[in-house]
Amino acid sequence: MQILVAEDDLVLGQLIAHLLKKKGGYQVEWVTTGDEVFDYAIDAHYDVLILDWMLPGVDGVHICQRLRREGYAGAIIMLTAKDALEDRINGLDAGADDYLVKPIEIDELLARIRAVSRRNFAPLQEQLIELDTIKINLTNRTVFDDQVEIQLTPREFQLLDLLIRNKGQVLSRELIYERIWGFDAEVSLKTIDATVKLLRKKLNWNNGKDFIQSVRGVGYKLDL
Known part of the structure; x- marks a missing residue:
């Protein structure tokens, strides 16, 4: 939501x-x-x-x-x-x-x-994104690759969602940190790199294509 x-x-x-x-x-x-x-x-x-x-x-x-x-x-x-x-x-x-x-x-x-x-303010329209064979449903928070569901943790899905909604834009580690973990979270910026690594591994398991690009010294971006 x-x-x-x-x-x-x-x-x-x-x-x-x-x-x-x-x-x-x-x-x-x-x-x-x-x-x-x-x-x-x-x-x-x-x-x-x-x-x-x-x-x-x-x-x-x-x-x-x-x-x-x-x-x-x-x-x-x-x-x-x-x-x-x-x-x-x-x-x-x-x-x-x-x-x-x-x-x-x-x-x-x-x-x-x-x-x-719970009220019906507007018709619910599913937000679907495709990355080659990967189908991401932002509405019900599911990810499938060739009909096989990819299990993401809540943090991994939040990160994927953030990257998708800002596709093509470079997101700094600091921005990702604040949006996903919060300004007062007791984790290091290395946690972001670890989460990206795990997310990449899950998304790449079937096709080997790296959708999440690293921008040296800055952060990450998603290329669709």
Whole structure:
């Protein structure tokens, strides 16, 4: 599941993004301004948007209204310190699907995400990628090579997913580290190289082609 977090409090934003990755296993992007929300949400598909009411530039109510007008079909969970009935009504009427008052508990947020993700916001379209004989389903997180399933660990699939969504672009080790393990994970950058090595071995077992290219001194990229 792809989640976009919009929160301008740097400590809270980092914490939410980290815990959603660690405890929920989700793919998470984090932005801090209203303008960034539009750029990210419209240009890419997110299943859930976790949206702070008070953002620099544009507030959450106007963001909801504009996203719904422009066809954003994902779920929106509003985070706010405003707990008056009128505020909750305004947020929901603007297009939010749920409303959570700060301070939040991460387990409750995870439960709210599971609840809204069960609703039928838009027809589910499987995202399928083919690498020669390898078929990757990003929706149900499966990988097959000539009808034989390749078993990937959650970290390996997250890495593959990240490389696929940024195909042709060089991703630094530092970026991969932050996106997959989180900024405060207690692992070394060598863990990335080890994970890439294992992923390569699993993808190459049948055809010997190396889809993941090393960029010396920088990181990795995926050539389709």
